[in-house]
Amino acid sequence: MSKPLSRPKRKNPLQRTRLPLLPHGQRSRKAHCLTAAAAEGRFMLQVCDDCSHTLYPVRDACPHCLGINLPFRDVRPDGRLVVETTVRISTDPYFRERTPWRVGTVQLDAGPLVIAHLHGDAVEGERVRLSLKLDKSGAAVMIALPAVETPDMQADPILREMTCDPQFRRVLITDGRTAVGQAMAKAFCEAGASIVFVGIANAWKPYPGMDQLAALEQVEIVPLDVTDSQSIADLAAQNGGRIDIVINTAEHVRAGGIIGRGSVIEAREEMDVRYFGLMRMAQSFGPALRFRGADGQSSAAAFVNLLSVHALMNWPSFGAHSATEAACLSAAQCLRAELRPGGVKVLNVFFGPLETEWFQTVPPPKLAPSLLAKAVVQALRQGLEDAFVGDIAQDIRERLAANPKALERELGDA
Amino acid sequence: MTVSTRQPYARQPYDRVVVCAPVTVPYVRFSTESAAWWIGRALHGLLTQSGLRLADLDGFALSSFTAGPDTAIGLTQHLGLCPRWLDHIPLGGASAVVALRRAARAVQAGDASIVACVAADTNHVDSFRKTLASFSRFAQDAVYPYGSGGPNASFALITRNYMKQFGATREDFGKICVAERDNALANPLALMKQKLTLDAYLAARPIADPIHLFDCVMPCAGAEAFLVCREDIARSLGLKVVRILATIERHNAFPDDPVQIRGGWAMDVDDLWSMAGVAPDAIDFIQTYDDYPVISMMQFEDLGFCKKGEGPDFVRGHTLTHDGSFPHNTSGGQLSVGQAGAAGGFLGLVEAVRQLTGETIGAVVPDAQRGLVSGFGMINYDRGLSSCAAILARSA
Numbered sequence: 001m002s003k004p005l006s007r008p009k010r011k012n013p014l015q016r017t018r019l020p021l022l023p024h025g026q027r028s029r030k031a032h033c034l035t036a037a038a039a040e041g042r043f044m045l046q047v048c049d050d051c052s053h054t055l056y057p058v059r060d061a062c063p064h065c066l067g068i069n070l071p072f073r074d075v076r077p078d079g080r081l082v083v084e085t086t087v088r089i090s091t092d093p094y095f096r097e098r099t100p101w102r103v104g105t106v107q108l109d110a111g112p113l114v115i116a117h118l119h120g121d122a123v124e125g126e127r128v129r130l131s132l133k134l135d136k137s138g139a140a141v142m143i144a145l146p147a148v149e150t151p152d153m154q155a156d157p158i159l160r161e162m163t164c165d166p167q168f169r170r171v172l173i174t175d176g177r178t179a180v181g182q183a184m185a186k187a188f189c190e191a192g193a194s195i196v197f198v199g200i201a202n203a204w205k206p207y208p209g210m211d212q213l214a215a216l217e218q219v220e221i222v223p224l225d226v227t228d229s230q231s232i233a234d235l236a237a238q239n240g241g242r243i244d245i246v247i248n249t250a251e252h253v254r255a256g257g258i259i260g261r262g263s264v265i266e267a268r269e270e271m272d273v274r275y276f277g278l279m280r281m282a283q284s285f286g287p288a289l290r291f292r293g294a295d296g297q298s299s300a301a302a303f304v305n306l307l308s309v310h311a312l313m314n315w316p317s318f319g320a321h322s323a324t325e326a327a328c329l330s331a332a333q334c335l336r337a338e339l340r341p342g343g344v345k346v347l348n349v350f351f352g353p354l355e356t357e358w359f360q361t362v363p364p365p366k367l368a369p370s371l372l373a374k375a376v377v378q379a380l381r382q383g384l385e386d387a388f389v390g391d392i393a394q395d396i397r398e399r400l401a402a403n404p405k406a407l408e409r410e411l412g413d414a
Numbered sequence: 415m416t417v418s419t420r421q422p423y424a425r426q427p428y429d430r431v432v433v434c435a436p437v438t439v440p441y442v443r444f445s446t447e448s449a450a451w452w453i454g455r456a457l458h459g460l461l462t463q464s465g466l467r468l469a470d471l472d473g474f475a476l477s478s479f480t481a482g483p484d485t486a487i488g489l490t491q492h493l494g495l496c497p498r499w500l501d502h503i504p505l506g507g508a509s510a511v512v513a514l515r516r517a518a519r520a521v522q523a524g525d526a527s528i529v530a531c532v533a534a535d536t537n538h539v540d541s542f543r544k545t546l547a548s549f550s551r552f553a554q555d556a557v558y559p560y561g562s563g564g565p566n567a568s569f570a571l572i573t574r575n576y577m578k579q580f581g582a583t584r585e586d587f588g589k590i591c592v593a594e595r596d597n598a599l600a601n602p603l604a605l606m607k608q609k610l611t612l613d614a615y616l617a618a619r620p621i622a623d624p625i626h627l628f629d630c631v632m633p634c635a636g637a638e639a640f641l642v643c644r645e646d647i648a649r650s651l652g653l654k655v656v657r658i659l660a661t662i663e664r665h666n667a668f669p670d671d672p673v674q675i676r677g678g679w680a681m682d683v684d685d686l687w688s689m690a691g692v693a694p695d696a697i698d699f700i701q702t703y704d705d706y707p708v709i710s711m712m713q714f715e716d717l718g719f720c721k722k723g724e725g726p727d728f729v730r731g732h733t734l735t736h737d738g739s740f741p742h743n744t745s746g747g748q749l750s751v752g753q754a755g756a757a758g759g760f761l762g763l764v765e766a767v768r769q770l771t772g773e774t775i776g777a778v779v780p781d782a783q784r785g786l787v788s789g790f791g792m793i794n795y796d797r798g799l800s801s802c803a804a805i806l807a808r809s810a
Contacts, residue, residue: 027554057555087566088620088623089622090563099561103561117561
């Protein structure tokens with residue numbers, strides 16, 4: 001059984017910080033379809049359209065019928081761990097400092113044989129469940145989990161290496177004035193974060209929910225204004241090296257499209273809070289996150305962006321807002337590449353209209369901030385890169401995959 | 415109409431073609447030289463030993479992992495060859511037998527008269543790691559990111575599964591390794607110079623359970639080579655020659671075995687013995703591909719010396735040294751000589767030629783008339799894909 005995590009000791013500031021190394025992240029282009037599945041927490045393998053065989057490793061032609069229509073489909077991840085080994089000597093610098101490391105051969109019920117990382121509770125000869133995860137290099141790998149959940153299984157060191165579980169990690173929430181920011185603080189306290197720093201701009205100005213926020217045990221209110229570079233730099237100087245997960249909750253939601261607004265004043269403000277805010281946060285906190293990507297059990301783990309799903313396709317009712325979110329999404333893709341050398345994940349969480357005042361006129365379904373917060377915790381625990389939360393986000397994602405032009409037209413009519 | 419591959423033409427004997435001029439370029443653990451340097455040395459060795467000139471070599475077969483970006487064609491210009499028959503054989507441990515059988519048919523058919531078969535690899539500091547990371551697409555996508563244990567980890571899974579299924583013990587594998595070391599002590603070219611005891615074998619540090627240090631080969635730089643040529647030419651040069659009685663080759667056999675418990679030999683073993691016209695008891699020594707002892711044990715089974723699953727008992731019932739009841743890897747094998755990349759695949763064949771021509775450099779198998787050489791190679795994903803074997807005989 002996995003041992004529960006213990007609270008990390010205070011770090012000796014004189015000790016050298018272990019620098020991040022990455023496992024081998026090179027993959028064939030087709031194999032990155034597994035990366036796409038892992039990014040969303042799905043288990044997908046190629047299934048031959050012609051002969052229905054499930055295939056692995058990833059191929060360009062079916063070894064049973066030479067068919068070339070080999071789409072990735074959701075496949076049952078169940079199988080049996082046939083044989084295992086413990087690698088004690090590795091040629092790779094990343095694994096050299098993490099051995100002993102268990103790997104094994106899993107025979108999937110669906111057919112293929114899979115070499116996989118082994119969770120500590122996966123037992124040779126017994127049933128296991130495979131999961132696709134993104135390793136520190138950002139590429140997909142298979143890990144065999146016990147078929148049935150075990151106590152503290154999230155604490156397994158191999159699994160923790162591939163996920164961003166907030167337990168015993170220090171979290172920064174950039175804006176505690178909003179309903180989302182406060183829900184996030186509560187969710188991360190419940191998830192066992194060691195410290196939850198919550199940024200508040202102009203602290204002298206009271207806000208609803210202030211007392212409940214301050215009453216949360218792990219919460220530490222810090223001065224932070226994402227539109228003020230100096231305020232961000234000050235906080236990073238003070239606490240940058242102590243923050244393992246950054247969650248950018250800064251929001252700026254206003255209805256209206258492009259023509260109707262009549263000026264760019266509002267858009268500038270949106271961009272200042274959202275796009276430039278993201279950039280300022282990344283510039284100040286990114287270097288320390290990337291440096292601390294291998295800093296022990298509670299290493300730096302993730303930078304989380306909360307994004308309107310309309311970053312993916314403009315919703316003209318909130319058209320200028322959608323455009324800002326699209327800019328943030330593009331910046332997040334860049335940030336992902338820049339944080340990768342540290343093994344730090346960028347998690348983009350997409351959602352539709354929220355149950356907040358700024359979406360007052362929008363009909364349901366709308367997403368409660370508490371559900372969004374729980375979904376963010378869950379996505380970090382799973383080690384995802386892309387999460388779609390709520391009915392609207394799921395709907396938009398599916399319609400986008402099916403027919404982007406139809407989605408563009410229909411959102412314009414809404 | 416259906417075309418059956420089950421009833422091929424009858425195998426033609428390897429008449430009027432012989433193997434000769436066994437060459438080893440002494441191995442070193444690390445080399446600052448390139449693969450081309452080692453290939454050049456091997457060709458030079460062939461010429462020195464045979465008395466031929468470079469221009470006489472009208473066929474060239476090359477195996478090398480580290481010659482990149484070059485292949486055999488680039489080496490013709492680099493080394494001044496002008497062959498009318500050329501092959502590049504990227505089959506690792508199966509390279510020698512495959513080179514032999516292709517070259518032999520080319521010579522028989524008149525497409526070439528004298529084929530230089532060369533395997534050579536250099537070993538720079540860190541080149542082994544780089545070879546592993548990009549060994550194959552499946553290795554890159556689906557093996558190397560999993561602990562990066564290389565072939566040690568792949569063979570750990572195969573070995574553990576074999577032990578569980580057939581009751582082999584570490585002592586059984588140890589016996590193979592210890593006997594090889596005893597053979598190697600007489601071989602001045604073996605990198606391992608110290609006697610290995612079973613206790614030391616058992617006490618060695620674990621690498622990837624159940625693989626321990628002395629189950630693993632040492633990567634090194636080196637080259638091996640031989641000539642396949644017209645019998646009359648070899649005779650006119652006064653070379654000692656070896657005849658080819660039979661060969662087999664198979665790739666990607668038994669893909670449905672969950673873990674490898676047999677190689678392609680098991681598909682072709684009857685063909686091997688019927689072509690040779692002899693039975694296993696007529697064999698005086700065997701050179702297996704021994705990157706790990708488990709695969710040698712599988713070769714004993716799959717090549718017909720005992721049944722599947724009887725490998726452990728077979729090993730317990732025999733002495734495996736050059737003077738024993740079942741002489742095995744008489745130069746010391748890769749486990750004691752070193753694994754010079756693709757040259758590791760040539761080691762057994764070159765040693766077999768030495769034993770059958772009497773040009774031995776180390777341990778001698780008394781009165782050896784026939785030997786079996788077996789090759790195995792290319793862990794593309796979870797198992798070795800290539801297997802091959804040849805039966806060679808002393809020439810009158």
